[in-house]
Amino acid sequence: xxxxxxxxxxxxxxxxxxxxxxxxxxxxxxxxxxxxxxxxxxxxxxxxxxxxxxxxxxxxxxxxxxxxxxxxxxxxxxxxxxxxxxxxxxxxxxxxxxxxxxxxxxxxxxxxxxxxxxxxxxxxxxxxxxxxxxxxxxxxxxxxxxxxxxxxxxxxxxxxxxxxxxxxxxxxxxxxxxxxxxxxxxxxxxxxxxxxxxxxxxxxxxxxxxxxxxxxxxxxxxxxxxxxxxxxxxxxxxxxxxxxxxxxxxxxxxxxxxxxxxxxxxxxxxxxxxxxxxxxxxxxxxxxxxxxxxxxxxxxxxxxxxxxxxxxxxxxxxxxxxxxxxxxxxxxxx
Numbered sequence: 001x002x003x004x005x006x007x008x009x010x011x012x013x014x015x016x017x018x019x020x021x022x023x024x025x026x027x028x029x030x031x032x033x034x035x036x037x038x039x040x041x042x043x044x045x046x047x048x049x050x051x052x053x054x055x056x057x058x059x060x061x062x063x064x065x066x067x068x069x070x071x072x073x074x075x076x077x078x079x080x081x082x083x084x085x086x087x088x089x090x091x092x093x094x095x096x097x098x099x100x101x102x103x104x105x106x107x108x109x110x111x112x113x114x115x116x117x118x119x120x121x122x123x124x125x126x127x128x129x130x131x132x133x134x135x136x137x138x139x140x141x142x143x144x145x146x147x148x149x150x151x152x153x154x155x156x157x158x159x160x161x162x163x164x165x166x167x168x169x170x171x172x173x174x175x176x177x178x179x180x181x182x183x184x185x186x187x188x189x190x191x192x193x194x195x196x197x198x199x200x201x202x203x204x205x206x207x208x209x210x211x212x213x214x215x216x217x218x219x220x221x222x223x224x225x226x227x228x229x230x231x232x233x234x235x236x237x238x239x240x241x242x243x244x245x246x247x248x249x250x251x252x253x254x255x256x257x258x259x260x261x262x263x264x265x266x267x268x269x270x271x272x273x274x275x276x277x278x279x280x281x282x283x284x285x286x287x288x289x290x291x292x293x294x295x296x297x298x299x300x301x302x303x304x305x306x307x308x309x310x311x312x313x314x315x316x317x318x319x320x321x322x323x324x325x326x327x328x329x330x331x332x333x334x
Contacts, residue, residue, distance in 0.1 A: 018047045026057065034061050052082035060091055068098040086116040093125060102129055120146050124155040131162060139163055154184035161192060170199050187213055187220040194223075198230055206230055214243075221250040225257040228264065237267045255285055262294060274298050282311075289319045300332065308332060 025040035041058040048054050059074030072095040079088045093108030106129050112122035123146045130139035140163060146156035161176035177193035180186065190213045197206040210227040217223065228243035241264045247257035262277035278295035285291055292315035300308040312329040319325060 016043060016047065018044060021047070022054075029057065029061055034065055037061055050081060052078045052085065052088070054078075055081070056085070056088050056091070059088075059095070063091065063095055063098075066098075068095045071095050072099065084115055086112040086119050086122070089115065090119065090122050090125070093122070097125070097129070102132070105129065118149060120149060120153055120156070124153075124159060127156070127159050131159060131166070134166075136163055136166060152179060152183045154180040154186060154189065157183070158186070158189050158192070161189075161196070165196070170196050174200060185216070187217040187223055191220070191223045191226055194230070195226055198233075203230060203233060207234070214246075219250060221247045221254055221257065224250065225254065225260060228257070228260055232260070232264055232267070235267075237264055240264050241268065253284070255281060255288075259291060259294070262298075266294075266298060271298055271302055275302065286314075287318055289315050289322070289325075292318070293325060296328070305332060 021040050021044050025037045025044065028034075028037035028040065038058070038061060041054060041061065044051070044054045045058065055074045055078035059071045059078060061071075062068075062074060063071035072092065075088055075092040075095060079085060079092060082088065089108045089112035093105040093112065096102075096108060097105035106126060109122045109125045109129070112119050113126070116122075123142050127139045127142035127146075130136070130142060139159070143156045143160050143163070146153050147160075150156070157176045157180035161173040161180065164170070164173035164176060174193060174196040177189050177196060181189035181193050190209060194206040194209045194213070197203075197209070207227065207230050210223055210230065213223045214220065214227060224243050224247035228240045228247065231237075231240035231243060241261065244257050244261040244264055247254055248261060251257075258277050258281055262274045262281070265271070265274035265277065275295075275298050278291060278298060281288065281291045282295055292311050296308045296311040296315065299305075299311060309329070309332055312325065312332065315325055316322070316329060
């Protein structure tokens with residue numbers, strides 16, 4: 001107990017009960033009230049400065065809020081106090097990966113698997129880093145370790161599908177994405193599965209899958225973008241336009257979807273609409289040659305030949321060896 005100098009004389013203030021704070025902080029974190037949990041964990045870190053779990057949970061919460069460097073510091077303190085914690089090793093690896101330290105992240109993931117050989121998330125993270133570094137054989141070894149433990153692990157099958165794509169094996173990729181999607185109903189798995197089915201000339205199946213996916217996950221912009229592109233392949237431009245507009249409405253900086261929308265508008269002869277989309281893209285992605293080329297086509301059809309010439313000159317400066325671009329520019333000038 002203590003006396004509060006700001007309270008009337010004789011007022012007794014109860015000291016905070018650490019166990020109560022611990023329970024409340026964990027409950028708030030579990031409910032997703034991360035900002036409310038942080039002050040409680042900080043108070044606990046003063047009361048229990050040598051408790052590794054306090055620093056671990058604080059690090060996890062800070063990491064979830066993308067405060068990665070603060071999280072890293074907390075997790076390092078936790079690991080100093082409890083060096084045999086696979087969870088702390090894994091979480092610290094996550095923070096280093098977010099901060100760009102891929103090699104350091106991999107060393108922490110590896111340490112987590114040494115402490116707990118059944119730590120599937122750590123094996124999958126090692127595989128993901130290996131894929132990013134094009135170390136495909138090493139990635140496969142890590143994924144096979146996971147699949148020996150759980151053949152239907154969604155993350156491992158998703159990564160194995162991406163590995164198969166890198167090896168141009170669409171059949172194997174589709175099989176892996178299908179297992180992952182069935183196991184987890186994750187929209188990323190479904191989107192990759194649909195894209196792969198389309199490459200296997202199963203366009204109707206891919207479109208059906210995506211239409212179900214966007215109904216279940218209406219905020220998943222990648223699926224709307226993929227759906228729009230596949231509908232355009234089927235020359236269903238009205239539906240494609242709707243899907244691509246939905247993708248752009250979810251994320252106005254989704255440049256690939258905006259570019260696809262511009263191309264769709266060209267097909268529906270809405271040249272002014274296409275011009276507006278491409279003008280925006282030419283400002284935010286000024287070095288994208290494909291945007292400049294498409295923009296030039298639209299301005300040429302609209303009769304703005306001076307603007308067309310300027311756009312093609314910009315594109316040629318970026319891609320001086322593009323024969324089609326040079327030919328189109330020469331035809332315009334003559």
